[in-house]
Amino acid sequence: MSAPQFTPLPLFGGADVRAPVPPAWAPLPVAGVPRFDAATVLARWPRLHAGQPLPPPSDPALADAWALYHSGDFAAAAAAGLALGDDGANLADQATAIYANYVEPREATRLALFRQVGDRAHARAIAHPEDCQALYWHAYALGRYAQAVSVARALAQGLGGKLKQTLERIIELQPRHADAHFALGAFHAEVIDKVGPLVGRMTYGVRADTAVALFERGLEINPHSATGLMEYARALLALEGGVRLPEATRLYERAAGIEPADAREHLDAELAQAGLRD
Template sequence: MAKWTPFPHAGDYSFDAASVKKQWARLHGGDAEPCPKDAAVLDAWALFHNGDFHQANEAGIAAGGAGITVANKATAIYANYLEPKEKTRLDLFTQVAERAAAQAAEEPNNANAWYWHAYALGRYSQGISVAKALAQGLGGKVKDSLEKAIVLSPQHADAHIALGAFHAEVIDKVGSLIGGMTYGAKKDTGLKLFQEALKLNPGSAICMVEYANALVMLEGDKRMKEATELYEKAAATTPVDAMERLDVEMAKTELEE
């Protein structure tokens, strides 16, 4: 396995199993993951929240069970934000999609197995181009897995965000007519999903960023002011862990462009 790029703010977060458990509701307001009973899984989560993504991945796999979710999240977030090589990024997303699919087959009621399957396939699709991914039939898989995740976990804010992004990206690439008829993508549904996600997890920087992106994709210049306000609000939020720090920094980058 190629060496993973370290989290650029190593040492800024110092979670351990006890502090992760104490702040669980705040740390997992996006993914609605149940707090694990297994000490090894909690330790893996502490590594994740500190930005030790490679170690979190390995510890999650070693723990097994609910630890697979830690491994999937650590790998996906690392690939999305920190991996510089495109081929490696795509390989990592493929790895997560395969691991999550196997997890979902074993635990069909595990919402995050379906969510990370969809997230990884969605990011992979963006990497190879959404149009190409749709032609390969990946769009339907992403949509199905996200809808399953929401049915299993209606409070899953991140699944609402990802499904909202699916609707927006499909319409952006193929138009509302083909998007609606072929892929079931609808502008109003997409925007409602983002609004629902913000109700479920009001301080989510990533939700504000993805919502802003969707507004620009779906509505263009007439929603640019609103989108900019969302980027500004996201950039001003205070991150509590490594992943949120990366989300906030992405919002700042969007504002600079």
């Protein structure tokens, strides 16, 4: 007997998934980011995409669009991805989501971009239930939006269970999807932080030891993930407070010491260094 089909929850409903990339995106706020072309993207593909298993593009136009993304030209990458249709849809969502999370200074615009990514990715996941990239960017947009507006409210609306199911489905389909491990570990920790370990376990099926195991596994797959290291540090503090501060600091130091490979990793390095200063 086949397993029941997994259906991701619509993120917001009503957003125009055909909407173009909005104008006036802010410039990248870091210097020294390497410039990529299609050839360098393909040569460095395994390192650049260690967190999310994804085959390198065979279409030169898609390789050019990925070069824009890794160079930090997120607006141009998103526009190029949308212009390529289905082949570029996941790139468009990745560029939009990463820009919204790291760069966009206007809260209303950030939330609108997450809404757009979430609904576009949801539409693809319904059409292609085993598209792990669509599932991941749907989950990413949902998680970041919930963090921005209120994790507690998202849980009360039942979004937490769907987010957990989506991330678990990604790991089932792609066991080496490091970023899904990090996101699911962070989910376990955030829920415990908001509702406590007992309610978290009984109501949402989350556990502190599961959070730690997910982060450890993610770092086995991709030890160069500054995002994973910082999320792990935040999770330890959420779960156990100041007693884990020395370990959290060491994780931030590891994150700050990673040589950035592209624009997003330069942004991560800035966050890690800022975290150490705080």
